[in-house]
Amino acid sequence: DAEITQSPRHKITETGRQVTLACHQTWNHNNMFWYRQDLGHGLRLIHYSYGVHDTNKGEVSDGYSVSRSNTEDLPLTLESAASSQTSVYFCASSGGGGSYNEQFFGPGTRLTVL
């Protein structure tokens, strides 16, 4: 069955370190999204991609970057982790191609920055 996976599921890091969170989908979806979930804010869009080599900034993109070298993967990198980036991160994908396509979510990565 097609799925979307995230790794690691839990990560503890120190302030200033570079961290990369992986997202892999086997739906062959064009669109991929990264969100962060924080109490009182719901889910907020960090970055998104509509296809290979396409990336776009979302609502809360400062301090994050993504790259899309193939259809299946959209890794999220925190260049220099800050305590404010402690959060739960969700990756999602959707088919693309016009109209609206349902987003399918991964299980999430809980990141703690000390």
Add this chain to the structure above:
Amino acid sequence: AQSVTQPDIHITVSEGASLELRCNYSYGATPYLFWYVQSPGQGLQLLLKYFSGDTLVQGIKGFEAEFKRSQSSFNLRKPSVHWSDAAEYFCAVASYNTDKLIFGTGTRLQVFP
């Protein structure tokens, strides 16, 4: 700008009681509206969606929602709540042809036996 408001942060109901979770949206055109559920430690699962047509939509797990354009609302309902419905519920709006979702802040549902 598009936005979604869920006025209730936390709701507690008894098992078997009816449930209504409120959602108000701000969007210039006809919105695409969604309700997602998140069980503890899990990702998000789509409960139901509204694109057009019949304003009362049915979803999974016995949930339904009604789109009311005049009130800019898309409230989620269930006639009889089960203990397994305890979770966080998110309302979201998407713009046409982008698949981008804007979420509300969520409502945590607690169910007492």
